[in-house]
Amino acid sequence: MSIAPPPGHQPGPPAIPPAPVPTAAPRRRTSARAKSIWLVVLCAMLVISSGSIHSGETSVFSPPLRFYAGLGVAVMLGASVMLVWRHRWPVRISLGLIILTILIPTSPLPALLALPAAAADTLGFRRWGLIVGTFLATGVSFAWDVVARTSYIAMFVDEPAAGTPERIALFWAVPVLAAIAVTPFAATGIARRLRMERDTAQWETVAAERNVEALHREVELERHRQELARELHDTLAANLSTLSSTRVRSR
Numbered sequence: 366m367s368i369a370p371p372p373g374h375q376p377g378p379p380a381i382p383p384a385p386v387p388t389a390a391p392r393r394r395t396s397a398r399a400k401s402i403w404l405v406v407l408c409a410m411l412v413i414s415s416g417s418i419h420s421g422e423t424s425v426f427s428p429p430l431r432f433y434a435g436l437g438v439a440v441m442l443g444a445s446v447m448l449v450w451r452h453r454w455p456v457r458i459s460l461g462l463i464i465l466t467i468l469i470p471t472s473p474l475p476a477l478l479a480l481p482a483a484a485a486d487t488l489g490f491r492r493w494g495l496i497v498g499t500f501l502a503t504g505v506s507f508a509w510d511v512v513a514r515t516s517y518i519a520m521f522v523d524e525p526a527a528g529t530p531e532r533i534a535l536f537w538a539v540p541v542l543a544a545i546a547v548t549p550f551a552a553t554g555i556a557r558r559l560r561m562e563r564d565t566a567q568w569e570t571v572a573a574e575r576n577v578e579a580l581h582r583e584v585e586l587e588r589h590r591q592e593l594a595r596e597l598h599d600t601l602a603a604n605l606s607t608l609s610s611t612r613v614r615s616r
Contacts, residue, residue, distance in 0.1 A: 404478055408445040411472035412438055437469030445475045451482045459483035459495050466502035470509035476502045477550045484554025485561065496551045504543040511535045518542065 444465050451458050460483075462476040480499045484492050510516050514527045518535055525531035 402449070405445050405448050408448065408472070408475045408478065409442055411474050412441045412445060434470050437465075437471055441465060441469055441471045441475065448475060448478055451479050455479070455482035455486040456491070456495070460498070463495070463498040463502045467505050470513075471506065473499075473503040473506035473546065477546060480547070480550040481554035481557060484551055485557040488558075492555075496547065499550070500543050500547045503546050504539050507539045507542055508536065511539065 444462055447458050447461070459476070459479040462479050465471075466473050466476045476499050480495065483495045487495060507518060510518050511532065512527065516524070516527070516532070516535075518538065519525055519532060522531075522535065525535075
């Protein structure tokens with residue numbers, strides 16, 4: 366015999382919809398795409414500027430190195446465009462830009478801009494490996510700048526001429542400047558990762574709370590069903606007892 370639920374109660378707990386997943390609004394995606402394009406343009410300008418210093422007529426390099434630097438400009442321009450997809454393939458793009466920055470006398474900005482997305486996407490030794498690799502690439506780029514005839518670093522110390530002891534003495538500043546340049550980009554990536562983990566934990570907490578509420582409703586409904594079953598059992602037993610007594614008296 367089926368037992369109907371008490372009046373005013375549903376036969377089962379309502380379905381709990383899944384917790385909403387945060388998605389990027391179209392306006393936000395458009396803004397991020399525009400920012401990526403501006404970053405690519407900025408990187409391209411710096412790459413061309415660095416390439417003209419190392420491959421131009423005033424370069425202190427030999428003709429083969431000038432040709433190599435000029436060819437590297439074209440390669441780095443293409444690599445800078447890959448920054449648009451740095452959030453889709455963060456590790457690959459960051460690693461590729463690190464290698465190119467070490468091999469080609471150019472600006473370290475593309476590798477630095479790729480670091481936050483890579484640091485946010487990785488953990489442990491992989492993250493620190495990318496950070497150290499970016500530091501080395503930045504240091505190599507700054508070293509190329511120190512030996513160049515026109516040096517951005519030398520502009521801050523009275524511009525000593527290339528090859529002079531004063532210019533060579535600037536090499537001690539290369540690791541310090543590289544660390545200063547890498548630190549904010551690495552910190553941005555780590556902070557982004559922590560923010561993502563916090564948001565994920567919040568959504569998981571919301572989903573867990575919704576599941577607990579559903580279980581509480583199910584337990585409450587089951588308790589009402591058991592109370593109704595006991596009441597029906599007692600009522601049925603009392604009626605059967607009364608009916609049996611009535612038949613005995615009638616006989």
